[in-house]
Amino acid sequence: MRTEFLPFSTPTIGDDEINEVVDSLKSGWITTGPKVKRFEEAFKAYVGAPFAVPLSSATAGLHLTLLALGIKEGDEIITTPMTFASTVSMIVLCGAKPVLADIEPGTLNIDPAKIREKVTDRTRAVIPVHFAGQSCDMDPIFALAKEFGLTVIEDAAHAAGTEYKGRRIGSFDTISIFSFHPNKNITTGEGGMVCSPDEAFAEEVSLLKFHGMSREAWKRFAASGTPNYDIMLPGYKYNMMDIQAAIGLHQLPKLDAFIDRRTEIAEFYNAAFADVAEIAVPALAPYEQRHAWHLYTPLVRIERLTLDRDGFMAELKKENIGTGLHYKAIHHHAWYRENLPVPAGELPNADYASDRILSLPLFPKMTMDDARDVVEAVKAVIARNRK
Numbered sequence: 001m002r003t004e005f006l007p008f009s010t011p012t013i014g015d016d017e018i019n020e021v022v023d024s025l026k027s028g029w030i031t032t033g034p035k036v037k038r039f040e041e042a043f044k045a046y047v048g049a050p051f052a053v054p055l056s057s058a059t060a061g062l063h064l065t066l067l068a069l070g071i072k073e074g075d076e077i078i079t080t081p082m083t084f085a086s087t088v089s090m091i092v093l094c095g096a097k098p099v100l101a102d103i104e105p106g107t108l109n110i111d112p113a114k115i116r117e118k119v120t121d122r123t124r125a126v127i128p129v130h131f132a133g134q135s136c137d138m139d140p141i142f143a144l145a146k147e148f149g150l151t152v153i154e155d156a157a158h159a160a161g162t163e164y165k166g167r168r169i170g171s172f173d174t175i176s177i178f179s180f181h182p183n184k185n186i187t188t189g190e191g192g193m194v195c196s197p198d199e200a201f202a203e204e205v206s207l208l209k210f211h212g213m214s215r216e217a218w219k220r221f222a223a224s225g226t227p228n229y230d231i232m233l234p235g236y237k238y239n240m241m242d243i244q245a246a247i248g249l250h251q252l253p254k255l256d257a258f259i260d261r262r263t264e265i266a267e268f269y270n271a272a273f274a275d276v277a278e279i280a281v282p283a284l285a286p287y288e289q290r291h292a293w294h295l296y297t298p299l300v301r302i303e304r305l306t307l308d309r310d311g312f313m314a315e316l317k318k319e320n321i322g323t324g325l326h327y328k329a330i331h332h333h334a335w336y337r338e339n340l341p342v343p344a345g346e347l348p349n350a351d352y353a354s355d356r357i358l359s360l361p362l363f364p365k366m367t368m369d370d371a372r373d374v375v376e377a378v379k380a381v382i383a384r385n386r387k
């Protein structure tokens with residue numbers, strides 16, 4: 001058994017990132033400035049988005065996107081139950097109603113056929129989440145959006161580097177929102193990016209992110225700016241800082257290598273668990289794509305075991321293996337159970353996955369010995385708790 005605890009994720013931060021942050025701290029310019037602009041340009045170029053707005057988080061991006069689209073009370077937005085709370089919470093906080101469509105049982109991505117069943121004349125938008133870094137099937141989602149006049153907002157928090165049919169997420173003719181939280185494929189500490197092909201939309205998000213000041217307002221204390229500014233509308237405080245962008249500037253060039261390494265480890269897990277009846281490995285979508293492997297999320301077949309998923313995670317912890325939970329389905333959380341109850345049996349695939357899913361350690365810095373330890377621990381826990 002391992003003697004040292006293996007976390008489920010930890011960021012890969014090198015001297016480049018550290019030195020760049022130190023440079024920002026010493027430069028006298030800590031908050032939003034030239035490094036944020038450089039990171040915006042670099043990220044835009046990487047994903048192939050015409051416009052991008054750097055923010056303090058993806059949650060901020062979701063919030064401002066919905067506000068910029070004019071989402072309000074009475075509107076409905078269709079999304080997946082297998083997501084982080086903020087995807088759904090931002091809909092609620094805009095006064096709109098989240099409508100959950102069930103997932104596909106294999107990829108755990110939102111099922112386009114189930115989206116169609118949920119469309120009403122109040123539906124304004126659909127938010128697919130590229131779960132674990134695997135692209136949703138975007139063609140039918142875009143077709144549906146066109147048919148019913150809906151906006152597609154891609155929650156791309158897991159999908160920096162993901163491709164769908166040869167195109168990067170971020171480059172499609174729609175809004176996509178990325179996260180740079182420390183667990184994500186690249187980090188800025190905290191941070192997010194809203195990408196869009198629509199300049200007017202990007203400008204609106206940009207205004208909303210910083211007190212309603214016009215776009216280049218950050219320059220107002222620099223030699224190239226003027227101290228005066230105008231408030232165009234009441235705005236929020238969701239800007240990214242230069243010390244965050246400093247990290248991102250050196251993470252982005254490493255993203256492809258990070259994904260290659262994540263893929264190697266995920267494929268090792270897939271092979272190691274292929275003949276373990278108690279583990280269902282994550283399914284790959286049948287269409288052409290590049291999986292960014294943000295998470296490795298098998299399902300534990302608890303019906304074959306004497307313990308539930310939480311018990312399984314507790315046993316792994318005793319083996320010094322950390323796990324994550326992505327996700328307990330949103331309608332199983334306290335507030336949603338109380339305020340937006342989903343009738344039993346309405347989301348069977350999400351319910352099934354929600355009770356069985358866990359995230360095993362997956363990050364570029366881990367070694368193949370670490371991965372072997374994970375497999376050994378999973379097998380040991382199964383052997384001890386088989387029915």
Ligand SMILES: *Cc1c(COP(=O)(O)O)cnc(C)c1O
Pocket residue numbers: 056057058059060083084086087129155157158178179180181191192
């Ligand atoms: C992490 C995450 C978010 C929120 O990102 P933050 O940058 O932490 O606000 C939103 N949606 C999904 C699917 C996520 O995984």
